[in-house]
């Protein structure tokens with residue numbers, strides 16, 4: 001369309017040039033603004049990448065446009081009516097804006113509609129500006145008018161779409177701020193998430209789109225050549241620009257991929273480290289120790305595995321709180337780390353369990369372990385006060401161990417041994433532990449069914465008046481006769497039952513059996529009492545007092561005929577609680593005996609406070625001449641005193657001389673089945689008869705018993721009175 005002949009008038013051309021310049025600057029700024037919009041480009045460096053991508057498209061467009069207007073194609077006719085040179089720059093920006101819009105449409109994270117609309121708006125601004133400037137330049141009023149109308153419309157589109165973009169950005173997390181998209185992963189975020197985002201961003205950054213502009217460029221160049229055209233400076237520059245943009249883009253992509261691969265490698269190392277590290281102490285964890293054992297263990301290398309367990313750590317957690325517990329664990333880790341030699345690996349296996357892989361011979365490792373015992377046993381200063389701990393250590397040598405599992409097991413076994421033998425000590429694994437452990441496991445298994453299979457029974461050991469040796473009471477002692485394992489002593493199976501939680505069931509069975517037997521003896525007119533051993537665990541079980549009351553009620557036994565023996569070892573635990581429990585038991589009317597006195601840790605002060613009626617002096621004191629002191633002390637406290645374990649005449653004389661009126665031991669009677677004890681009661685209460693005491697040899701040592709002795713020809717006695725007098 002040819003319009004008014006104003007073309008070429010210098011005034012108009014100058015105005016058109018100014019307009020073209022203004023449009024170029026403002027659409028350029030709008031383009032920068034578009035790239036800065038949230039979500040448009042993933043990062044500042046990403047803007048450059050976006051621009052390069054856009055240049056690939058823009059250069060192709062430009063080239064196609066150039067071919068269309070250049071000789072000999074002349075797609076727009078002999079002369080391009082609106083064209084003037086100042087439009088070169090806004091045309092370039094329009095092409096670039098179109099390129100950015102296309103790239104945004106292809107790559108920007110969803111929702112990308114508003115961004116694409118902003119891009120389209122910027123393109124339209126550039127195109128409308130070109131129309132306006134060209135129209136003015138060439139005196140084409142309609143074109144200038146259309147440009148002038150389209151310009152505010154385009155700006156409106158931008159304003160509206162930009163506001164939408166802002167709202168969308170407020171709803172979604174900022175891409176630009178997210179770590180991992182361009183920089184290394186921030187520790188505050190999960191490295192896995194960041195890796196995923198980088199991956200996502202990289203995958204969105206495909207280069208397939210570049211084929212289209214390249215194809216368009218190649219096709220138009222070919223067409224241009226076929227039509228006999230040639231390439232002037234503009235054509236060559238545009239083609240070169242396209243080439244450099246593509247090369248630059250590939251260079252950046254390659255650099256990003258390399259950086260990404262490095263980040264992945266770092267992240268992998270980080271995760272591997274994390275998977276092998278205990279987060280609390282920073283030591284290796286179980287997996288870390290296993291991999292050290294499997295990877296670092298070279299055939300023939302001298303190595304010892306130390307398994308460590310803090311003694312009584314549960315108390316720290318329970319009494320002082322988990323924060324203090326954690327702080328102590330952290331310090332244990334530090335102390336361990338500071339006392340290792342280079343190459344040794346310290347690990348926390350969980351809870352208060354630690355391990356050290358030490359490259360040393362067993363003797364050397366044992367010395368190091370003894371040192372650790374001191375180091376870890378030192379006080380732990382905490383804000384809330386000092387924590388005292390000890391540690392038990394089990395050692396196992398890697399030598400002649402087939403695999404890591406066995407090594408761990410051996411160290412653990414040695415640790416258990418150290419624990420069960422007093423704690424705060426070092427034990428080196430011994431093959432004998434295996435034998436004992438197997439026996440223990442078998443006993444534990446068999447004990448579970450012992451009551452149902454009727455393998456348990458009680459024996460009664462007489463408690464006699466001294467020096468007459470007349471039975472006034474009996475201690476019920478549990479026996480286990482297993483068809484295959486033979487006789488198993490209570491010293492072996494009672495602690496086992498305590499550990500595996502079976503003691504309450506055994507204790508209940510013993511209590512009922514003993515009460516049943518006692519009620520029969522009482523019914524037959526015997527003046528006797530029976531004592532039953534109570535383990536500390538039973539004592540502390542809820543409902544034990546009720547259980548005792550039930551047993552007494554069920555068998556119609558007067559409570560004062562039943563004595564409950566509490567071992568002195570129970571005193572070493574919570575004394576206040578023990579006092580409460582014993583008082584409650586005593587209120588039922590039963591009497592309480594403190595068993596094995598002198599073998600444990602209870603102090604005389606505690607003895608005064610304990611609500612007990614009878615003191616049973618441990619045989620270890622009977623052997624020594626301590627017996628007199630204890631007897632006097634017991635009497636001073638108003639207690640009845642029984643000397644246990646009298647197995648020789650000399651001891652008997654010593655006990656009698658000390659003023660002790662009651663005794664128990666092999667000399668005065670072995671533990672025997674109920675009927676034998678009954679026969680002895682019978683003989684003791686028959687004044688006319690002098691019968692041999694039906695002594696049974698102890699089932700543990702058939703040859704060690706004393707020669708059978710004659711029962712004393714005495715009158716029936718009130719045993720309770722007897723004891724009171726004693």
Ligand code: C2E
Pocket residue numbers: 461476477478489490491494507510533534535565567595596619644645646647664665666667671
């Ligand atoms: P204890 O209560 O101190 O029982 C006395 C132990 O000393 C018995 O061993 C008895 O056979 C043994 N003995 C008796 N006279 C002599 C002697 O003259 N010299 C020596 N050296 N020992 C003598 P036993 O029957 O092997 O019982 C061992 C421990 O097992 C008992 O010590 C008691 O603590 C525990 N026990 C036995 N039966 C039960 C039970 O039914 N329940 C509980 N919780 N523990 C029981």
Ligand code: MG
Pocket residue numbers: 475533565595
């Ligand atoms: Mg006892």
Ligand code: MG
Pocket residue numbers: 595596616618644
């Ligand atoms: Mg005892």
